[in-house]
Amino acid sequence: MSRWIIDHLWLIPAVPLVVSLGILSLSSTRRKSAAILAIAGQIAALAMSVFAFVPTLRTPGFRAVQNFTWFTFGNNSLHLGWLLDPLAGVMLLMITLVGLCIFVFSKGYMAGDKNFVRFFAYLSFFSGAMLGLVISNSLLLLFICWELVGLASYLLIGFWIERPSAAAAAKKAFITTRIGDMGFFLGMLWLYGRSGTLLFYDGGNGCLERAGLALLGASATFIALLIFCGAMGKSGQFPLHVWLPDAMEGPTPVSALIHAATMVAAGVFLVARVYPLFSLGAINGVTSSLTVVVWIGVTTALMAAFIAMAQADIKRILAYSTVSQLGLMMVSLGVGGVAGGMMHLLAHGFFKALLFLGAGSVIHGCHGEQDIRKMGGLRRLMPVTFSTYAIGMMALSGVPLLFSGGWTKEEILHVAAHWPASRLPYYLLLIGVVLTALYMTRQIIYVFFGDRRAASQHVHESPPVITVPLIVLASCAILFSIVLTPAWPWLHDYLTDEPVHFNFSRLIQPALFISLVLVGAGVALGIGLYRKASAQDRQRPADTDPLEFAQPQLFRFLENKMWIDELYACTVIAFSWTGARLSDWMDRNFWDRLVRGFGAIGQLFGMFTGGIDERGINAGVDEATVGARGLGRLMSAAHSGQIQTYLGVIAIGVLALLVFYAWLA
Amino acid sequence: MTPTLQVFLIVSAALFSVGLLAALSRRHAIFILIGIEMMLAAANLNFIAFWRFSPQPRPPTGVMIAIFSIAIAAAEAAVGLALVVAVYRHYRTTNVDHLDQLKG
Numbered sequence: 009m010s011r012w013i014i015d016h017l018w019l020i021p022a023v024p025l026v027v028s029l030g031i032l033s034l035s036s037t038r039r040k041s042a043a044i045l046a047i048a049g050q051i052a053a054l055a056m057s058v059f060a061f062v063p064t065l066r067t068p069g070f071r072a073v074q075n076f077t078w079f080t081f082g083n084n085s086l087h088l089g090w091l092l093d094p095l096a097g098v099m100l101l102m103i104t105l106v107g108l109c110i111f112v113f114s115k116g117y118m119a120g121d122k123n124f125v126r127f128f129a130y131l132s133f134f135s136g137a138m139l140g141l142v143i144s145n146s147l148l149l150l151f152i153c154w155e156l157v158g159l160a161s162y163l164l165i166g167f168w169i170e171r172p173s174a175a176a177a178a179k180k181a182f183i184t185t186r187i188g189d190m191g192f193f194l195g196m197l198w199l200y201g202r203s204g205t206l207l208f209y210d211g212g213n214g215c216l217e218r219a220g221l222a223l224l225g226a227s228a229t230f231i232a233l234l235i236f237c238g239a240m241g242k243s244g245q246f247p248l249h250v251w252l253p254d255a256m257e258g259p260t261p262v263s264a265l266i267h268a269a270t271m272v273a274a275g276v277f278l279v280a281r282v283y284p285l286f287s288l289g290a291i292n293g294v295t296s297s298l299t300v301v302v303w304i305g306v307t308t309a310l311m312a313a314f315i316a317m318a319q320a321d322i323k324r325i326l327a328y329s330t331v332s333q334l335g336l337m338m339v340s341l342g343v344g345g346v347a348g349g350m351m352h353l354l355a356h357g358f359f360k361a362l363l364f365l366g367a368g369s370v371i372h373g374c375h376g377e378q379d380i381r382k383m384g385g386l387r388r389l390m391p392v393t394f395s396t397y398a399i400g401m402m403a404l405s406g407v408p409l410l411f412s413g414g415w416t417k418e419e420i421l422h423v424a425a426h427w428p429a430s431r432l433p434y435y436l437l438l439i440g441v442v443l444t445a446l447y448m449t450r451q452i453i454y455v456f457f458g459d460r461r462a463a464s465q466h467v468h469e470s471p472p473v474i475t476v477p478l479i480v481l482a483s484c485a486i487l488f489s490i491v492l493t494p495a496w497p498w499l500h501d502y503l504t505d506e507p508v509h510f511n512f513s514r515l516i517q518p519a520l521f522i523s524l525v526l527v528g529a530g531v532a533l534g535i536g537l538y539r540k541a542s543a544q545d546r547q548r549p550a551d552t553d554p555l556e557f558a559q560p561q562l563f564r565f566l567e568n569k570m571w572i573d574e575l576y577a578c579t580v581i582a583f584s585w586t587g588a589r590l591s592d593w594m595d596r597n598f599w600d601r602l603v604r605g606f607g608a609i610g611q612l613f614g615m616f617t618g619g620i621d622e623r624g625i626n627a628g629v630d631e632a633t634v635g636a637r638g639l640g641r642l643m644s645a646a647h648s649g650q651i652q653t654y655l656g657v658i659a660i661g662v663l664a665l666l667v668f669y670a671w672l673a
Numbered sequence: 674m675t676p677t678l679q680v681f682l683i684v685s686a687a688l689f690s691v692g693l694l695a696a697l698s699r700r701h702a703i704f705i706l707i708g709i710e711m712m713l714a715a716a717n718l719n720f721i722a723f724w725r726f727s728p729q730p731r732p733p734t735g736v737m738i739a740i741f742s743i744a745i746a747a748a749e750a751a752v753g754l755a756l757v758v759a760v761y762r763h764y765r766t767t768n769v770d771h772l773d774q775l776k777g
Contacts, residue, residue: 647775649772649773649774649775650770651705651769655696656697659693659697
């Protein structure tokens with residue numbers, strides 16, 4: 009079975025894609041069959057992923073490659089291929105498992121939507137495109153799936169197309185990621201120009217293998233940075249992160265899918281996949297391209313964590329936390345911890361899907377309210393949502409020992425601390441850890457503790473179709489840590505192709521205490537600041553954030569996302585507006601006149617030839633027609649319309665021919 | 674008595690003439706069709722006769738052409754009858770004297 013799956017790896021993305029087409033052809037009233045079809049497709053993909061995953065466990069350094077020729081032009085032929093290795097294997101499992109939970113959740117969450125059927129078609133398409141992306145063995149095939157993922161995100165973010173804000177967010181997501189993809193595309197062309205192949209692994213000739221890398225030389229740095237532009241757009245890295253918070257306009261399951269299993273994971277995955285390009289010619293594990301990755305990641309992680317402090321929308325806080333965590337993953341990749349970054353990506357997939365679905369459950373319970381300042385006291389009303397959300401929050405904050413996020417964060421801090429180039433990223437990341445714990449504590453206190461506020465008056469727990477995926481994901485967020493601990497770093501060694509040993513003494517590391525202290529500090533600070541947030545304070549007006557009270561200007565700055573959108577509006581967008589206006593003016597006043605001038609010349613010529621036509625040619629033609637009409641009248645007399653007359657004429661004609669022939673002979 | 678080529682040719686010429694006469698003189702469209710079929714039959718008879726009395730009559734050639742032309746004649750008859758039916762539905766008559774729409 010496993011053998012067969014590896015030989016037919018393309019089936020894994022093909023099943024959700026075909027299912028998506030099937031659902032699109034259903035009528036919009038077949039809601040139940042659409043949901044069942046999508047969930048069945050996802051279960052099939054999950055089953056095949058498990059079968060594909062099993063053989064990668066048996067042999068260390070497992071790599072199954074299947075290449076085929078797409079088309080041939082001249083002497084060149086373009087090859088595409090599928091690839092199964094540990095990196096692809098774990099991504100397949102994570103995407104299908106998280107995807108399945110989100111699909112089941114959507115069935116309950118979207119039950120009242122009128123475009124329910126279309127929604128499931130898009131979800132299936134999204135998951136299929138992402139599955140194709142992770143098993144591509146060619147940068148071109150990866151790019152194709154990459155763009156399909158982008159298209160799916162555009163369709164889903166703008167799913168409630170009747171809302172202008174959703175349509176704008178979808179456009180923003182699409183265009184912003186397209187800017188990064190431009191770089192990716194250029195990098196791909198450059199890579200093809202230098203190495204002549206886009207296959208990753210091709211029996212020694214692939215562009216990530218020694219022979220291919222040797223052809224690159226110094227251009228590898230630029231190629232890597234151009235490809236990183238694509239990853240920046242997709243994974244929401246500064247300065248292309250602006251689309252990700254706006255993508256919250258889509259339905260909550262979509263946010264969960266974008267932030268956990270698909271889309272943003274693609275960028276980190278891409279860097280991990282083409283890592284040999286980044287690390288080519290590394291001195292002591294540091295290259296200039298990796299250094300750029302580190303600093304972009306640090307900037308993103310810290311900036312997003314600060315902005316998350318001052319947001320009021322429950323989903324927007326989670327969105328900025330995703331941006332921040334993605335920055336963290338990029339840092340990990342940049343400092344050489346590919347396994348650490350991928351581990352955090354996988355763990356993040358579980359707990360971020362959990363948090364978004366939990367937020368969806370809260371929003372569902374609060375009848376569409378998303379402002380955390382209007383919630384409160386949901387702890388007793390939604391016990392399942394609360395407990396699972398708390399698990400997700402602790403995993404995201406990186407609480408050590410019990411939660412998967414804690415172990416992966418420790419791993420990242422550990423590798424960042426040993427980066428030879430600089431210690432600064434490490435210290436900045438430590439600030440990020442405190443901030444993460446702080447803003448998550450703030451959110452959970454606002455939503456689940458304190459007194460009930462406007463939106464939480466008639467709240468009820470969500471139905472099982474919503475809570476069961478939450479429980480499954482919460483269990484994953486905790487149980488996943490089994491393979492992450494330093495005592496038995498199974499996933500780490502699996503990704504780096506090392507045999508795994510059990511060593512209990514490695515469990516206790518300095519990073520453990522550091523993160524314990526930092527997370528504790530963050531949570532304590534959060535409780536201290538926000539415990540009384542809802543209560544009346546003599547000096548502080550009601551419904552004012554304590555931080556806003558203490559530092560109004562700083563809070564305003566963060567609340568408005570550091571004015572980055574406004575900065576873009578008055579630089580990049582203003583620039584392109586000016587360009588558009590200028591070309592519009594040119595079009596109207598210069599080109600239009602030019603074209604009209606030519607038109608006038610044509611008109612003059614037309615008048616001239618018209619005169620000739622009228623006086624010269626027309627008269628002659630008139631004479632000819634009069635003659636032809638007379639002739640026609642003469643001829644038409646011969647046509648009686650009687651078939652038998654015609655037949656008789658034919659018979660006489662044949663007889664005459666015969667006589668003529670006989671006479672000739 | 675063995676029939677000679679002339680006998681066949683005379684029979685077929687007679688058949689053709691009868692057909693032609695029918696096609697020219699009858700007023701009913703179906704009879705005209707029958708006349709045309711008779712002329713086709715005369716032509717087929719000629720084919721077979723010339724093949725049979727040729728110097729080396731190989732089995733399939735002449736017969737194949739005759740069968741082929743019979744098949745075509747069948748198709749033509751089907752089309753012709755369909756036309757007659759259609760004409761009848763439209764004009765409520767099959768008398769060809771009244772069907773002079775082609776008159777110039």
